[in-house]
Amino acid sequence: MTKQTKVFVIAGLGVSLVMGGVISFWASSHPDGLEWVAGEKGFEDKATENEIQKDAAPIPDYEVPGVQNDFLKVSLAGVIGTLICFGLALLLGWVLKRRKHPAAA
Amino acid sequence: MHIPDGFLSPKILIGTGAVSALFVGAGVFNAKKSLGEHQVPLLGVTAAFIFAAQMLNFPVAGGTSGHFGGAAMAAILLGPLNAILVMTVVLVIQALVFFDGGLSAIGANVFNMGVTGAFLGWGTYKLLLKVLPKGKSGLLGATAVASWLSVFAAAGMAAVELGVSGTAPLKVALPAMLSVHALIGIGEALISTAVITTVAVARPDLIPALRRPEAEGAAV
Numbered sequence: 001m002t003k004q005t006k007v008f009v010i011a012g013l014g015v016s017l018v019m020g021g022v023i024s025f026w027a028s029s030h031p032d033g034l035e036w037v038a039g040e041k042g043f044e045d046k047a048t049e050n051e052i053q054k055d056a057a058p059i060p061d062y063e064v065p066g067v068q069n070d071f072l073k074v075s076l077a078g079v080i081g082t083l084i085c086f087g088l089a090l091l092l093g094w095v096l097k098r099r100k101h102p103a104a105a
Numbered sequence: 106m107h108i109p110d111g112f113l114s115p116k117i118l119i120g121t122g123a124v125s126a127l128f129v130g131a132g133v134f135n136a137k138k139s140l141g142e143h144q145v146p147l148l149g150v151t152a153a154f155i156f157a158a159q160m161l162n163f164p165v166a167g168g169t170s171g172h173f174g175g176a177a178m179a180a181i182l183l184g185p186l187n188a189i190l191v192m193t194v195v196l197v198i199q200a201l202v203f204f205d206g207g208l209s210a211i212g213a214n215v216f217n218m219g220v221t222g223a224f225l226g227w228g229t230y231k232l233l234l235k236v237l238p239k240g241k242s243g244l245l246g247a248t249a250v251a252s253w254l255s256v257f258a259a260a261g262m263a264a265v266e267l268g269v270s271g272t273a274p275l276k277v278a279l280p281a282m283l284s285v286h287a288l289i290g291i292g293e294a295l296i297s298t299a300v301i302t303t304v305a306v307a308r309p310d311l312i313p314a315l316r317r318p319e320a321e322g323a324a325v
Contacts (some may be wrong), residue, residue: 001146008308012150020157028162028170033285034106034263036169041281043273048111050208057204062160081198082157089152089194093145096136096190 013086020078024062025071106174106256106263106286107199108214110207114270121266122212128220129193132186144183147311151179152191154300156198163292171289174218177226177255178297181248182304182311185227192219213266217259226255234314241305244314245298252297253290260286 001009031039038044054060059077067073113121140148155175162170175195179188196214199205206214230251237243264282268275301312309315 001143004308005143005146008311009146009150011307013153016150016153016157019154020160024157024160027160027172028164030162030164030168030170032106032162032170032172033165033260033282033289034108036167037278037281037285038112038273041273041277043112043267046111046272047109048207050110053110053200053208054204057200057202059202060204062203062205077203078157078160081160081203082153084198084202085156085195086149086153088198089191090145090149092190092194093136093140093148096133097140097142097145098136098138 013082016082016086017079020082021075022078024078025074106214106218106259107196107206108210108217108263108266110209112207112270112272113210113213113266117266117270118209118213121216125193125212125215125220128186128189129215132190132193135184135186136190140187144187147183148187148191151175151182151188152194155179155191156195158296159195159199165285165288165292169285169288171286171292173296174222174252174256174259174293175297176219176222176259177230177248177252177293178300180223180227181230181251181297181301185223188223188227189215189219192223213263217262217266221262222255222259225258226251229254241302241315244305244312245302247314248301249294249298253294256286256290256293257283260289 035044038047059065059080062077063073064076064080067076155173158173158175160172162172165171176188176192179191183191193215196206196211196219200208200211230247233247233250234243237246260282261279264278265275267273267278304311305315
């Protein structure tokens with residue numbers, strides 16, 4: 001990785017952490033497009049919750065359980081999620097990346 | 106636009122799940138064949154950005170909010186199959202860690218927001234690049250239209266799935282979903298265009314459309 005790419009990735013990750021960890025606190029809490037349509041057209045009751053998925057999810061609804069501070073519980077959720085997505089996509093890319101041809105190795 | 110459990114019929118869940126699995130498989134195959142080492146950190150940072158930006162719900166008309174999708178932006182930067190891999194990472198983490206989007210609906214969500222968004226966004230972008238003037242204005246115009254359309258089409262797909270599943274009549278779900286997401290798509294277009302502008306200024310070599318032919322394949 002060149003120095004230029006390193007700078008780009010660090011800057012991109014930095015912007016993402018600010019969005020997920022700071023700005024997310026001020027995100028609109030209105031229902032999103034699909035939730036709004038479901039409410040308006042009367043089919044929101046058909047949504048079900050998978051109890052196993054709910055119990056297994058460590059940070060349900062983007063709020064870290066047990067954290068009292070309103071800002072921190074969302075901020076931590078954003079930072080953790082951003083880092084997990086970064087790490088997992090990086091890992092996936094690293095596992096899948098094109099291998100050099102034996103002749104070039 | 107994360108579909109919860111209970112909205113879709115088994116047929117739709119299995120159908121969209123199978124199609125999504127096929128495209129994720131194609132993404133894996135494509136990456137093994139052509140993903141360069143220099144692209145690996147870009148996959149990571151794109152996934153991080155999309156996750157974070159999706160948390161930022163912005164208000165739209167009448168007590169509704171929308172959030173970024175990111176498939177078109179990812180497809181413009183990484184190609185559609187890599188974009189599907191990135192979207193799948195984000196959607197799986199959202200479902201498993203944050204309880205956002207039903208577990209049984211993960212295939213449908215990958216299909217709507219990932220496969221549809223990435224391919225339609227990428228196809229529109231490529232087509233518009235040919236039609237619009239060369240250079241940055243054409244690039245940004247193509248990005249804006251492609252990303253708007255990626256959200257609009259994903260909403261249309263979700264409405265069709267709801268209709269076929271019998272959750273809501275198609276003639277009710279389709280216009281409602283399309284009209285709300287026509288507005289949300291404006292936010293999508295603004296964010297995507299801002300990102301592509303920034304990348305075009307900072308690292309034009311990362312945008313295939315701005316790359317000079319002789320620079321193709323140069324070290325990143």
